[in-house]
Amino acid sequence: MNKPLLLSALALVVAACAATSNLSVGDPVPYPDGYRQWAHVRSMLIEKGHPLYDSFGGMHHIYANDAACEGLERGDGAYDDGAVFVFDLLHADSAGGAVTEGARKVLGVMHRDADAFASTGGWGFAGFGGDTRDNVVKDPAQGCYQCHTGRESAGYVFSTWRK
Numbered sequence: 001m002n003k004p005l006l007l008s009a010l011a012l013v014v015a016a017c018a019a020t021s022n023l024s025v026g027d028p029v030p031y032p033d034g035y036r037q038w039a040h041v042r043s044m045l046i047e048k049g050h051p052l053y054d055s056f057g058g059m060h061h062i063y064a065n066d067a068a069c070e071g072l073e074r075g076d077g078a079y080d081d082g083a084v085f086v087f088d089l090l091h092a093d094s095a096g097g098a099v100t101e102g103a104r105k106v107l108g109v110m111h112r113d114a115d116a117f118a119s120t121g122g123w124g125f126a127g128f129g130g131d132t133r134d135n136v137v138k139d140p141a142q143g144c145y146q147c148h149t150g151r152e153s154a155g156y157v158f159s160t161w162r163k
């Protein structure tokens with residue numbers, strides 16, 4: 001292989017590595033930079049009277065990056081490392097017969113890395129408070145993963161693919 005070819009082959013390998021998640025056990029869940037440009041999966045409004053109102057009341061939008069979308073569309077419950085889902089929870093403001101988005105409450109994240117997050121189903125769970133990058137979830141195993149185990153056969157993901 002001549003030198004320019006070898007260099008471009010190396011560049012491809014480096015780019016491929018950068019595209020996948022490469023975390024280790026104990027690493028924090030990365031903040032999902034750019035998630036507002038990802039695919040929108042679904043939205044839901046949780047109002048007073050819902051059993052989860054205290055924790056998840058408000059309006060949330062779910063986003064998926066490319067790897068997460070591929071897993072969702074396949075529907076086999078398998079997700080590649082680097083797949084990320086975001087649960088963007090905002091206050092819901094009701095006035096004049098309309099419900100609109102308020103300030104952000106928390107940005108929930110599921111980041112796929114089968115080895116790094118093996119103890120919570122291969123997903124790293126985090127919640128960044130308000131508009132900060134501070135993870136406010138102290139016990140992701142109890143506070144997040146436990147409820148998501150109800151969806152173990154779907155790779156711990158509640159959302160499903162729709163066109």
Ligand code: HEC
Nearest residue numbers: 044085086087108109110125126127143144147157158159
């Ligand atoms: C009591 C059950 C419960 C708990 C606890 C819970 N979740 Fe979820 N989670 C859900 C449900 C139900 C959905 C689907 C919501 C929808 O359909 O809009 C969901 C969706 C999500 C999604 C989008 C991907 C998916 O599965 O559809 C993310 C990201 C997420 N949750 C993160 C978290 C994080 C982070 C925590 C802990 C702070 C957490 N969840 C705790 C029930 C739970």
